[in-house]
Ligand SMILES: Nc1nc2c(ncn2[C@@H]2O[C@H](COP(=O)(O)OP(=O)(O)OP(=O)(O)O)[C@@H](O)[C@H]2O)c(=O)[nH]1
């Protein structure tokens with residue numbers, strides 16, 4: 001390899017046009033009000049065994065000493081038992097474990113203190129009031145600890161998002177995905193891609209600067225082209241997957257549909273383990289679309305109960321049917337329910353013909369509508385005759401009444417949802433539309449690189465592409481994005 005090229009690689013990495021890639025050096029962004037020392041209850045509200053109160057900022061050490069006087073500061077990062085008392089009155093508040101984290105080796109990068117107190121409301125409010133009386137301390141805003149961690153380069157933007165998702169994760173799959181993002185996998189991936197672009201840029205710049213020079217190795221530009229082509233493929237794969245990561249974050253849309261009285265509402269109540277919908281023997285009970293968030297076999301889903309599909313009914317039910325059909329069009333997955341003891345009825349046949357069979361056919365872009373066919377009320381079938389329907393599309397037998405077949409249904413749902421949401425244990429997913437936006441921007445810029453007639457324009461396109469990757473991880477992150485992300489956080493985080 002030509003000797004000067006690696007100097008150029010590093011020059012391109014630092015170059016005047018290159019936005020600094022946010023690694024562990026600090027985001028270059030200063031958290032608002034960052035001079036103050038903040039404090040907050042960081043564990044959950046309410047009565048509990050132990051509550052954790054923490055502070056961050058330059059007066060943390062003074063605050064810790066004020067509450068534990070006359071003792072000195074404990075050794076760094078070692079839990080010590082101390083009597084806490086109110087610095088104004090000297091009144092004892094609690095005997096508690098305290099920890100001292102001098103910056104920069106702390107969560108926020110600043111001096112931090114932690115008080116692990118007994119979780120009674122009076123103890124917690126006593127310690128919070130005592131901290132409030134220490135000069136230079138004020139209560140923290142929502143997300144302020146994390147914001148400071150970001151400002152000091154302790155977390156990248158994608159890691160901050162991972163942390164927000166982890167706090168809000170309600171299902172196992174969401175937790176796994178958030179943890180991976182918090183571990184920095186998405187950020188690492190982007191940084192790897194950015195490095196590839198930096199190298200390609202170095203090749204192009206080398207060509208611009210030294211093409212007259214005999215020393216330049218053959219094929220320098222071809223090398224850049226091939227790097228860009230490989231990157232395009234990788235970005236394309238992730239973008240195609242993008243909807244999955246977002247579904248995992250916000251829940252797949254699962255729509256329960258079928259003819260009247262098939263037991264749709266009974267199934268929704270069974271899956272959500274609460275009485276969401278009214279169940280009655282009267283056909284046409286459900287009219288509006290009823291949505292409920294549920295954890296289906298470890299995946300988050302938004303489950304919709306809909307009106308039974310049939311014709312020739314009054315105007316209110318007709319409106320219900322129209323809404324049901326509209327919801328079906330938006331479904332990520334249809335849970336089609338039929339009454340196993342009533343398969344020959346016109347409503348059942350019509351539903352099979354208009355919803356179930358068409359879903360199995362491929363649409364123009366080659367994909368199918370995902371659908372699980374459930375034959376409910378299997379308890380009404382004659383004993384030992386559960387194989388009555390060889391000519392139906394593949395289906396599962398279920399009884400909402402006895403619960404028989406529920407495990408099989410959950411297993412099938414898990415498979416479908418894993419395909420829809422992606423498996424968070426196989427690789428980092430794009431969890432937000434912001435991620436998608438920057439990857440698309442990067443891909444567009446690579447398209448411009450390929451079309452550029454002039455090498456200076458080609459180099460500029462590579463810089464734009466790299467800028468998008470850098471923005472994704474928070475390099476040059478704008479206030480606006482930060483506000484949106486930190487708004488999701490709770491006080492104390
Ligand atoms: N035997 C039996 N009855 C069931 C089962 N599931 C539901 N049912 C009964 O079937 C009737 C209709 O149930 P729903 O859940 O209201 O049916 P639906 O499909 O929501 O009905 P609409 O909202 O009117 O379209 C009720 O009387 C339920 O108790 C089952 O597995 N076995």
Ligand SMILES: [K+]
Nearest residue numbers: 280282283285
């Ligand atoms: K009903």
Ligand SMILES: [Mg+2]
Nearest residue numbers: 264265285286
């Ligand atoms: Mg119903």
